Amino acid sequence: MTAVELDPHHAQPGSAHPDSDRVHHDGGDTARLDGDHAAPRDHLDGDLAAEREHLDASRAALGRMRTRAEALFAGGHQVAGDAYAAETLGRTLARRVAELADDPDTPLFFGRLDFGASDRDHAGRRYHVGRRHVADDTGEPLVLDWRAPVSRSFYRASAREPQGVAVRRRFGYQRGELTSFEDEHLDRGEELGTASRILTAEIERPRVGPMRDIVATIQPEQDELVRADLAASICVQGAPGTGKTAVGLHRAAYLLYLHRERLRRSGVLVVGPNRAFLAYIAAVLPALGEVEVAQATVEDLVDRVPVRATADHPTVAAVKHDARMAEVLRRAVEAHIGTPSDPIMISDGSFRWRIGLDPLHRVVEETRREGLPYATGRERVRARVVSLLQRQAEARRAESPSDAWLRRTGRSRPVTEFLDAVWPALTPDGLVHALLSDPARLASAADGLLTPDEQALIAGSPARTATIGTRLGRTAKATRWTPADAVLIDEAAGLIERPTGFGHVVVDEAQDLSPMQCRAIARRSEHGSITLLGDLAQGTAPWAATDWRETLRHLGKPDATVVPLTVGFRVPAAVVALANRLLPALAVDVPPAESLRRDGALDVRTVTDLTAATVAEVRAALAHEGSVAVIAADDAVGGLRAALAAADVDTATVDDPAAARVTVVPASLVKGLEYDHVVVVEPAAIVAAEPRGLHRLYVVLTRAVSRLSVLHAEPLPDPLT
């Protein structure tokens, strides 16, 4: 192994924002040479200088690529044939210009591959691997995109399977400056794996600010998931901090690179548990050059009506989120399809057309059997009726009626009245309003599916009497809907008209999705694939999954492969050991996490005055660099914030974490987030606050990157004692 560093203790990989204050030059160059094949020191210094030159040359080339793209953009209207082409070209070029933006803090490359002389395709070639493709003026690549096929070997080659690679080199940066590298001579059987100092430095880096990409240090088992085929739907079950979110985001970027045109048309969607989480991950894809990925919570996806009522009681919500509701709604929609009772008669100038009951019955029955979305079915019935009328007109007049005649006839009163009688137009909220406000209608749709008690639970109450749950108005518009109603209304909308789907959907924290929420996502990924990320042990919703197969079935991807990730990159080993004590009590079958991190500190302390102890702990934490979070039961957050403010400690909220170094976070919002130092206040209160409180505590205890302090006045929950 060969490594050269300006500062051997603090090499940073090619990370997006080398922002750590811990990184410093120690003044002199230091080289670390290990193994039998240590290269002479001068030679290594020369290498480092050459790499820096290559970095400068690449940066200059990128600048020229951008200048050319800008010139094309400016002259785009002259080359495009028409206004539409000009606009499309303009958009493409503008995107290209944006993609070529150079962030001086983002190293252009983080690795290098030297292929051996005997490799079939790349004999003797050398490639630098980075976040984007950079070519010189002749088109020769100076930096390969990490997603290019050749770059795959950077992540997957090993001493056992070198894949033609003789040497793999990783670069360390400090504040955008190339300061070190680390070589593995795979052809001589050398391999660092997770012992790489550059990887270790990245993992142990104190966290500040939002999530960063991991493109420089993706591990082989992660890379397999990142580069899985577009057609493959996969489910990643991973303990806290195993990189699930990172894998999902890098997979989105990878798929966009490989299937650019197709996915630009259909779109890629990332679904996360809440806004704070989406804000936390928002910078990752743009840092990888991908600026067009939609990000939404499930609530955003089903946002068809304003949610203005207090959430349903959990027992009511449980019924509304149950998969049986899909069938109830399907029946409720179908119940609107009637039986023709009168023939259709139309006067048309001197002609009179008539369609008798038999053909009308056939039209309705045939269309019903086709199982189309309801609104499409209505239009199909209209078209069939018009076609019957057209045939009569042709027979009598011996000529084809005009398009205008067809349109007019389709909209004529007798045809519309017929449609309104046998296939009335429906709105999603109107349908759910009718169902929840009419016990007879609900009873008939739910017959044999929901018990009478369950039906009574979900029947809405008049607005004037209800305090929580659906507050029914006389119309759908006047009704105050709950979050669970919004999911039902989206299901109804899907029955009436299919939504357009995405080419790929990444779903994070998927263990918390209800069956009906899964269906909302399934409708948007029917013809695409999904990457499902989650941890059954972190399920806190009342309907949290205990088996991924069930979730995958509701998502319409029953055959997706479930892949475990078990190596933790976030939480230090001592902290993982504490959190793992909860696992037996969580009643889920998941492999426990192992931490890559031997560093870190854990301090569990009994205190008498929780508030005073929290303030003191936060003050002490501020002596270190990195982010600090105080995590407490939701109802304790206000008091702790006030106490910190009274002690002159500025705090941020989870929605605006940049406002201060210390964030006070309600336990219910911390999923998916991480902080350098975490102070957990009163675990027993966190557990007591909700039915799946132990699962919540497991989430809370696994947020710390460097240090975890647990302060308690009450006894610790049983599994931790």
Ligand SMILES: Nc1ncnc2c1ncn2[C@@H]1O[C@H](COP(=O)(O)OP(=O)(O)OP(=O)(O)O)[C@@H](O)[C@H]1O
């Ligand atoms: N290969 C890697 N190299 C460096 N850092 C990594 C790697 N994989 C993951 N990490 C880091 O580990 C931390 C945890 O990753 P991530 O948030 O993706 O985990 P997760 O499995 O989604 O966790 P949780 O279950 O808690 O949501 C992040 O800081 C991430 O950048």
